[in-house]
Structures are given as C-alpha cells and as structure tokens.
Amino acid sequence: MENLSHKQQEIRQRESRILDLARPMIAQGGVAALSMEAIAHELRTAKGTVYNHFRNKEEIVLALAIVAVERRLELFHQAAMMRGRPRDRVAAIGIACEVYVNQFPELFRIESIIRHDSIWEKTSPERQEVLRTCEGRCMHSVAGVVRDAVAGGDLEVAGAHGVEDIVFGLWSLVFGGMLLELTSPSLADVGIADSRQAIRRNCNALLDGLGWQPLYQADAYQAWVAHVREYLTGRISQESQG
C-alpha cells in the first residue's frame, strides 16, 4: 500500500504543523511564549516527538526565520523584476518591504528575534547556513538593481562607496526604520505620525544624495508606489489562494 508514504507524509506534515503552531506563540510573546510542551500537547503527541523534529526551541525559531526570509525574497524578486528604470525598481523593493511587513508582521518580528542574543548560538550550523544564503540572495537582489543603474549611467559609484555600501544603506534605513516603528514606544510622542512615509522619504533623500538619476519627483513617485503596491499585493493574494 501507500503505508510508507503515509507515515513519511505524516512526519513531514507534522514538521510544518509545528511551525504553524509556533508562529502565533512567538508572535504573541516572543521566544519565552514558545512552549515545546504546549506544541506537543496541541499536536496530541509526546514532547519527545517534537524534539525529534527540532533539537531546540531555538531551532524552531530559526526555521521560522527561514520561512520569513523566503517570503521576503519572493517579494523582492517580483519587485526587482518589474519594468522600469533602476531607480523605480529599487523603490519597488522598498515597497516590497512594506508589503512584507504588512502581510506577515509575525515573520518580521521573528526575523528580528533570530538575530538576537543567545538564540542564534543554540541553532545548528546547517540551518544557519540556509538562512545566511537566503539573506544573501535578498541582498543580491537589491545589488543587481544597483548594478543595473551603474551600467545604465543613472548612478556613479564614487570612490570607496561601492554597490554593497549602497545596499547596506538602504537595508539599514528600511530595516532600522521599521524596527523602530515596531518597537519604539515613543515615536508618536516625538512627532513621527506616519513612519512609513518618513522611511520612504528618507530613502529617496538617500538616493538623491548618491546622485541616482532620475532624482525624486513627488508625483511620479506617488503613482509608482501605488502601482507597485497593487501589483505586489495582488500577487500575494493570488498565491495564498492557489
């Protein structure tokens, strides 16, 4: 019969079910709220079985982080492949970040948890490697657009400010900004009403400062943002249905 297949399948399914169970737990209260016992209980299985899939609590977090970066990567790719001048395409990736955080806030949170403290150290090198390459591909995606800009003459990489530094700058700005938005209790008190808009504006200022042509143009940018956002969210809902 399909007994072999049956058992194997059950095991494989369990793996993703564990992840599905873990996700909201972490989203709610961080790693501390992720309870192996609770997972085992909800799975109607013994604790040992869960440990059979993941050596660690931390390993689960890492596995989820990988899911997160995969999702992010998908969106990045779609954004980077849109038709337009390079500057439009970086902008699109920025919007992809926004869409990502809107659509999967828990995953964004998990991404920032995995970076932290002691969690990373307790995970297996193999899985670490997976995340690393996934992250690398994300940056590569952005770097490609930057290189296109250079190739097309829209941008000059001056002196020691290389392509990677620019990617790093955008990454810092967007990641930092969104992290602050997520975790800073005092943002509103300080006068940042719409942090997303602020991030977008600052990204444009950064690109302008680098001399990336064509420089920021409010109207065109607004229209483009709307277009990209619709395109990307459309794609998402399509996929989650399929």
Add this chain to the structure above:
Amino acid sequence: MENLSHKQQEIRQRESRILDLARPMIAQGGVAALSMEAIAHELRTAKGTVYNHFRNKEEIVLALAIVAVERRLELFHQAAMMRGRPRDRVAAIGIACEVYVNQFPELFRIESIIRHDSIWEKTSPERQEVLRTCEGRCMHSVAGVVRDAVAGGDLEVAGAHGVEDIVFGLWSLVFGGMLLELTSPSLADVGIADSRQAIRRNCNALLDGLGWQPLYQADAYQAWVAHVREYLTGRISQESQG
C-alpha cells in the same frame, strides 16, 4: 549613630550592585542568561531580597536600558554642543553613536533587548516612562541641531518632510546599521568590510540628499571625525576616572 543611614545606604548600594552583576550576564547570553538566583547567590543574599528591589527579571533589564540611554544622552549632549556649523554637529552626534557603541557594547545590546517582545510588557509603567523621556531627550538633542540648521539657512525643510522625519531618518540609518553590524552574520560575506565607514558615508549621502549645506567634503569631514572622536573619548576616560 549612622545606623539608619547605614542600612539605607546598604540597600541603595545593593541596587546598583545588582545592576552591575546583571550587566555582564545579559551581555553574555541575553535575558535568558540573567538569573535571579545567580545574582542572589553572588550577592550572598536570599532570592527574596533581590525581588525586593526589582519585581522582575525584566525590570532589571529596563533599569539597565535606562542607564544605557543616559550614557548615550550624555555623549549626544556633548557632541551637539560642539562648536561648528550645524552639519558638523549632526556629524558629531553620529560619531557619538559610534563612540557609545564602542565604549559600552553591552549597553547597546541591552537597548535592543528591551525593545523586544514580551520584555517590555512585563515592566512597570513608571520605569517605562523614565526610559521614554530619556529617549525623547536624545531625539530632542538631534532635533535641536536640525532646527539650528534650518534657522541658519543651511537646510530647508521641504513640504511634509519635517524636522522630526529627518531625525527619524538618521536614527534609522545609524541604529539599523549598527544593529545589522552587531547581529548579521552575513555582512562580511556580502562585501561590507567596514560597516562603520559605510554608515558614515550613507549618513552623509542622506544629508546631501536633503540639501543640507555645506555638502559632503571628504577631507574636511575626515578631519572633523578624528577631532570629534578624540574629544569625546577624552571626555569619557576623564569621567570614568573621576
């Protein structure tokens, strides 16, 4: 006698001793490595006594975060008060960030821990308020310099891009960049050799993009950085001696 004073003093001293003991623990392995029992043991005291000072593990983290932001604020103030054009003074604050992270890496780490997950929620509103105002003062410090720039005609705050948004941008860029430097395992793999330099360059690009006069000028900037760094580190070593 001074018996009353004696007891009171002992208690107050214990409070800071607890913090001193907690600091390296957290630095080493995050909140998980912070053990109330270990602290009590090292203090040669019962657990209950420690709980007499801090309701929570988390409360200790928050207390340390406040220390952290206070240190940061000191440096910001000194940097912001340096003599020079506003653009030089923002740059100085950027350097202050670097000095801060170099000098107190554990505190920077703690700052980013307190933001996280469930920790914040478990702390008392009173202490939360303290941190919030402290953070607010930091931003105020930067905002002051930006306003000076506007007042002096070096910078125009165009349209909806207000003073606060600029502060937020710099904050994102520096905070995000340093967090990535601290926690991203793949930075070197991706071609970011000197992340600090990258951050500085990106900050300058951002300011240039905002049209903040005088625009970036490599030589002058380098010299200024060296000067500020020396000034601030001198101040620090002075204080820790006194």
Add this chain to the structure above:
DNA sequence: CTGAAAATTGACGACTTGTCAAAAGTGACG
C-alpha cells in the same frame, strides 16, 4: 509472519521564576 530498524512515549533530572509566612533586625519611645 518475523525481526530489525525507526518512531514514539512520558517519567525524570535539573533548573527556573516568583511567592509568602515566618524569622530576624531596627529604632522610637516610655
């Protein structure tokens, strides 16, 4: 049907955090 290999189980050890009644210490006042 059989028997080796794989998966599952759950009691267990070791360790936490946070509580709380009881014990010890403190100091003002007669």
Add this chain to the structure above:
DNA sequence: CGTCACTTTTGACAAGTCGTCAATTTTCAG
C-alpha cells in the same frame, strides 16, 4: 533598658520549563 510596631530578610515552596533516554510501540522489507 525594655517593649513593641515596623521593615527587611529568609528560604522552603508551588508551579512550571527544557531536554534526555530507556523502554515501548509501530513500521515494513523480505
């Protein structure tokens, strides 16, 4: 000096967690 209210300290305790592992059950090829 004695007493007595008040504060501080104590450490056993309840409740909970993680991760292990010998024993048990399940699987499945031959």
